[in-house]
Amino acid sequence: MAGKYRRIIEWVFKQRVAALDDEIEGSALDEDIPFHRDDLEAAMDELDISVGNVPDIPYAYRSRRPLPETVSQHGYSAVIIDDTREGEDPTYLFTKRNQLIAVPEVVDETHQTSLSALPEAVRPYIADDEQGVLTQTRYAGLLDDFTGLECYHLTSHLRFRVRGREAELDDLSVGVDDAGDHYALAVEAKGEGETLNRNQLIRNTRGIENKERYPDAVRTLAVKLHEGDIYLFEFDVFESDGDDRVETERVWKYE
Known part of the structure; x- marks a missing residue:
């Protein structure tokens, strides 16, 4: 399953960066990169990959595993949900903001x-x-x-x-x-x-x-x-x- 998720998230990242580069001034890699469930489903169709629980793909990169090196090399650290955006369908973001909280070496x-x-x-x-x-x-x-x-x-x-x-x-x-x-x-x-x-x-x-x-x-x-x-x-x-x-x-x- 990890290999499927990696291929899907890499495809989504590449496609969204290319699309945003055509829409904005400057580089899309300077910003958080938004995507939606339909982007994940498009990746599954293009790559001929089947995943039963589609929302688990972004969740995995929120909590269970780091982003692939092809994504993290651009400074992105995690996937988050952006609740400031309109619409019931979640807007996910590849973000450079520090999201992960590690277990500290020294505790209280x-x-x-x-x-x-x-x-x-x-x-x-x-x-x-x-x-x-x-x-x-x-x-x-x-x-x-x-x-x-x-x-x-x-x-x-x-x-x-x-x-x-x-x-x-x-x-x-x-x-x-x-x-x-x-x-x-x-x-x-x-x-x-x-x-x-x-x-x-x-x-x-x-x-x-x-x-x-x-x-x-x-x-x-x-x-x-x-x-x-x-x-x-x-x-x-x-x-x-x-x-x-x-x-x-x-x-x-x-x-």
Whole structure:
């Protein structure tokens, strides 16, 4: 599948750059490069490649793998969704803006956890993907420890819309503090080999903020499995100069 995705995304990039060079002054490679689902489908037709889940192609280059060298050599680092553009069909962008958030070498705190916190019946079956790391986090009570709140799991794979476009949050919990105030805990989860993406964190946060059925206060969190350890992140999502931005507030490591 990786080879199929690479060929498709390379074809789309080449075609979109050529088209934009004819439309704008200067080089298209000076800007973010927009594309849509129909560009991906055109690539599949031209290359005679079949992919069942077309949106997974741009998602892969948002979170799971780097862009091909034929694209990244021009300074592009990731694919994001541009929610500022009109229309229900997502506008994807090849972007040069720094999107990927790596696991830091130095964390704010390190804690011990144990597989003994997991029910014996599930231990042999937990995968190293996003649902596996969420399962470990939930059974070991890591979210409560990290946030200082009493945390109650509400739902997984929550679908919602951000400015008219579909988005999906990996996990949503409600946290309650000592005063009885409630917080929506928007959790993005990444397994081994997957990477946190600023654009995705922004979309998660804005989507939950706009849902009246959830608490007004939203805390943006992430759980990442890396080399067998679990890392919990908390982020500040804020607006600056008209753009949404993300800063990492703290990272704890659970060995």
